[in-house]
Amino acid sequence: MIFGHKSVLLDETIESLNIKPDGIYVDGTLGGGGHAYEVCRRLGEGGRLIGIDQDADAIAAASERLKEFGDKVTIVRSNYENIEAVLRELGIKEADGIYLDLGVSSYQLDTADRGFTYREDNAPLDMRMDQRNTETAKDIVNNYTESELFHIIRDYGEDRFAKNIAKHIVRARQEKEIETTGELIEIIKAAIPAKVRATGGHPAKRTFQAIRIELNKELEVLENSIDTMTDLLAPGGRLSIITFHSLEDRIVKNRFRTNENPCTCPPDFPVCMCGKKSRGRVVTRKPILPSEEELSENKRSKSAKLRVFEKNRR
Numbered sequence: 001m002i003f004g005h006k007s008v009l010l011d012e013t014i015e016s017l018n019i020k021p022d023g024i025y026v027d028g029t030l031g032g033g034g035h036a037y038e039v040c041r042r043l044g045e046g047g048r049l050i051g052i053d054q055d056a057d058a059i060a061a062a063s064e065r066l067k068e069f070g071d072k073v074t075i076v077r078s079n080y081e082n083i084e085a086v087l088r089e090l091g092i093k094e095a096d097g098i099y100l101d102l103g104v105s106s107y108q109l110d111t112a113d114r115g116f117t118y119r120e121d122n123a124p125l126d127m128r129m130d131q132r133n134t135e136t137a138k139d140i141v142n143n144y145t146e147s148e149l150f151h152i153i154r155d156y157g158e159d160r161f162a163k164n165i166a167k168h169i170v171r172a173r174q175e176k177e178i179e180t181t182g183e184l185i186e187i188i189k190a191a192i193p194a195k196v197r198a199t200g201g202h203p204a205k206r207t208f209q210a211i212r213i214e215l216n217k218e219l220e221v222l223e224n225s226i227d228t229m230t231d232l233l234a235p236g237g238r239l240s241i242i243t244f245h246s247l248e249d250r251i252v253k254n255r256f257r258t259n260e261n262p263c264t265c266p267p268d269f270p271v272c273m274c275g276k277k278s279r280g281r282v283v284t285r286k287p288i289l290p291s292e293e294e295l296s297e298n299k300r301s302k303s304a305k306l307r308v309f310e311k312n313r314r
């Protein structure tokens with residue numbers, strides 16, 4: 001299987017991790033193993049990489065890609081929100097670096113029958129990153145209320161026609177269940193003014209993104225995992241996260257900031273009374289963005305932002 005995926009912010013992420021040859025690193029969104037390959041190349045005696053992905057196709061592709069590193073690499077099919085249990089199972093107490101490269105891979109987007117793409121007409125409405133889950137995009141499109149659809153398309157898709165799109169979806173499904181990507185695309189097109197359709201990007205792009213984020217609970221999983229990942233870092237260890245959506249970036253920025261300074265005492269207290277201790281420091285005051293060169297070579301890097309947190313050295 002060819003996993004034609006260009007890793008986003010590759011050099012920047014590798015550099016941010018300060019890789020030690022004998023360190024333990026965890027990739028929470030292994031994908032095709034592009035970032036992982038560069039981590040593994042820097043590992044020597046005693047170094048290990050644990051790669052986690054919930055997608056069976058990604059696991060197969062990364063296993064092939066990382067084969068040459070033998071038992072330095074351990075690949076686990078799971079959600080990164082289970083990182084603590086995954087590491088415990090492997091007898092690992094702490095990691096020198098943990099990183100995430102969120103969102104979908106080009107492979108997921110390019111494989112029509114996974115249902116992620118609005119470029120294909122006749123795929124089932126699926127969009128599951130983990131094919132073991134039973135709920136699919138079809139369930140969301142056919143069962144959510146108009147108000148629920150409106151909110152996810154507005155908030156996760158940032159689509160200014162969210163209200164009308166939700167209305168059109170509900171109207172269409174009263175006639176017939178919506179089953180394919182093509183059917184959904186036609187409904188969305190009809191909900192967007194012709195003038196905008198001619199000039200903007202693909203009219204279904206934002207709605208598809210919104211449904212995918214909702215179905216895979218992408219924001220909840222991220223929000224619930226950052227503290228756990230921070231706790232799992234060894235002293236001086238680093239957590240590097242690449243986001244692709246403003247809501248994701250906000251979550252990372254805020255969690256990192258709180259973990260740097262968790263004190264909740266009123267500002268006029270002369271000393272801290274709440275006792276909440278800093279877990280480390282934010283390395284990136286501002287997010288690291290792709291270079292002009294990367295932006296011109298890889299469209300997927302367009303909204304990418306990298307933020308890095310360093311655990312206390314004790």
Ligand SMILES: C[S@@+](CC[C@H](N)C(=O)[O-])C[C@H]1O[C@@H](n2cnc3c(N)ncnc32)[C@H](O)[C@@H]1O
Nearest residue numbers: 007029031032033034035053054055079080101
């Ligand atoms: C953008 S790709 C990663 C690409 C990889 N860094 C590379 O360079 O090849 C994101 C991957 O993360 C996986 N993924 C997304 N959310 C996940 C989660 N909560 N748990 C496990 N895997 C996840 C997806 O299945 C996808 O394969």
Ligand SMILES: [Zn+2]
Nearest residue numbers: 263265272274
């Ligand atoms: Zn305090």
